[in-house]
Amino acid sequence: MAIGATENTLGSHITETLRNAIVCGEIKPGTKLSEPKLAKEYSISRGPLREAIRRLESMKLVKYVPRGGVRVTTLELPQVIEIYHIREALEGKAAALAARNITDEGVDKLKHLLDLAQKHMATSGGAYLQADVDIDFHYQVIQSSGNQMLIHTLCEELYYLIRMYRYQAALQPSRSHNAFKEHQHLVLALEQRDEELAELIMRKHIVRARENIEKQLKS
Amino acid sequence: MAIGATENTLGSHITETLRNAIVCGEIKPGTKLSEPKLAKEYSISRGPLREAIRRLESMKLVKYVPRGGVRVTTLELPQVIEIYHIREALEGKAAALAARNITDEGVDKLKHLLDLAQKHMATSGGAYLQADVDIDFHYQVIQSSGNQMLIHTLCEELYYLIRMYRYQAALQPSRSHNAFKEHQHLVLALEQRDEELAELIMRKHIVRARENIEKQLKS
DNA sequence: GCTGGGCTATTTGTCGACAGAATGAGTCCT
DNA sequence: AGGACTCATTCTGTCGACAAATAGCCCAGC
Numbered sequence: 079m080a081i082g083a084t085e086n087t088l089g090s091h092i093t094e095t096l097r098n099a100i101v102c103g104e105i106k107p108g109t110k111l112s113e114p115k116l117a118k119e120y121s122i123s124r125g126p127l128r129e130a131i132r133r134l135e136s137m138k139l140v141k142y143v144p145r146g147g148v149r150v151t152t153l154e155l156p157q158v159i160e161i162y163h164i165r166e167a168l169e170g171k172a173a174a175l176a177a178r179n180i181t182d183e184g185v186d187k188l189k190h191l192l193d194l195a196q197k198h199m200a201t202s203g204g205a206y207l208q209a210d211v212d213i214d215f216h217y218q219v220i221q222s223s224g225n226q227m228l229i230h231t232l233c234e235e236l237y238y239l240i241r242m243y244r245y246q247a248a249l250q251p252s253r254s255h256n257a258f259k260e261h262q263h264l265v266l267a268l269e270q271r272d273e274e275l276a277e278l279i280m281r282k283h284i285v286r287a288r289e290n291i292e293k294q295l296k297s
Numbered sequence: 298m299a300i301g302a303t304e305n306t307l308g309s310h311i312t313e314t315l316r317n318a319i320v321c322g323e324i325k326p327g328t329k330l331s332e333p334k335l336a337k338e339y340s341i342s343r344g345p346l347r348e349a350i351r352r353l354e355s356m357k358l359v360k361y362v363p364r365g366g367v368r369v370t371t372l373e374l375p376q377v378i379e380i381y382h383i384r385e386a387l388e389g390k391a392a393a394l395a396a397r398n399i400t401d402e403g404v405d406k407l408k409h410l411l412d413l414a415q416k417h418m419a420t421s422g423g424a425y426l427q428a429d430v431d432i433d434f435h436y437q438v439i440q441s442s443g444n445q446m447l448i449h450t451l452c453e454e455l456y457y458l459i460r461m462y463r464y465q466a467a468l469q470p471s472r473s474h475n476a477f478k479e480h481q482h483l484v485l486a487l488e489q490r491d492e493e494l495a496e497l498i499m500r501k502h503i504v505r506a507r508e509n510i511e512k513q514l515k516s
Numbered sequence: 517g518c519t520g521g522g523c524t525a526t527t528t529g530t531c532g533a534c535a536g537a538a539t540g541a542g543t544c545c546t
Numbered sequence: 547a548g549g550a551c552t553c554a555t556t557c558t559g560t561c562g563a564c565a566a567a568t569a570g571c572c573c574a575g576c
Binding site for chain 2: 087128129132133157163166175226227228
Binding site: 112113114124128144145146147 | 526527528529
């Protein structure tokens, strides 16, 4: 599932460790990352640690203040909305490109994910969105676009933020059933290789997710 | 014009220096960046240099191979096309958001840029696209979207690549007149606060730019 | 009691050095 | 003559240390 291959270097290893810790909320938003402390904690020197921090910075997981250290990004509602606008644009385009480039095997894989999701919903009472199967589905669509730079931008730069938000907000599964149906529709459009329809469906899907978040956080 | 404020640290200074050198082609695509050489050349140590390289990596200006150093990104046609697909999605969305959020002063500024462009075209015989005024225009639209994350993604991560491509390919001004008219149409749509139209115009504008590149590089 | 200044302690920014890995040259064997 | 092996050089990855800057704290003065 994880994308980044292990590079057998302390720098990338500590990047993954910190990334997971931040995404899962083990390091709380707003926390200041102290270099000496982290270096001691993980028994490494500050060199690789600083490189890891720069990479987290490019994932927007931490915010850097010159001579002020870095703080774990706090996701406020306006920022989450900003992210969803970007997702709408990028994943919409990804869906369109996927409709153009997806293989029959790719379609099968998506159908398989839908099956998994259905079984999961039946057993755990509708918690579709909370399970990773939702993210897996989006990943698979993005991968099918074939656009390497788009894949990188979404999966390596944006999705960690989205994951972090999910851990942080623990989305209610109220939209599960609708989201599942929207995924079904998307697979149909991809199967027919209908670029415009696939883009429309994906965009609407994400717009609804955003509206759901806005509604949920107003209360 | 430049976005990143000086941070008074060697790391960020060398980042800007290298970024400009790469974008302008002073360091040729495919070149391997040797850390000891660069460190000597700029009279700094390898610490700040490595941080700068990590940042260039997040701008996709260099490609990193573990234990193999970094090489300046070589922009081949498929990658340029990938970038333009992303631009189409992101700048289209930026135009839509700009239509929603732009102020009257923002519209005036865009009109002013159009005036400048017209004068420039009259004197230098139609070289609209080659001048920075084209990039300025797109920057201004993006800024008007008000979406900070979108602004960062486009201006700090993607546009350096686009600039690099421009220096590298030296685009012919054949599309100048059309591009100018498309910009005019966009300003009209923004002035009317028509989100859907603004998005459509921007997307078409970038699709045409991409098609122009594909056509040009086929010959 | 509250504010301002100076001192201390931690932290960031930067440097030089060492070890293991990769690259390339030169040589030896077939 | 061609290929493989060995050795040397260079480079990356990592570390520990020093200096400037920041932040926190204590004390004095109003």
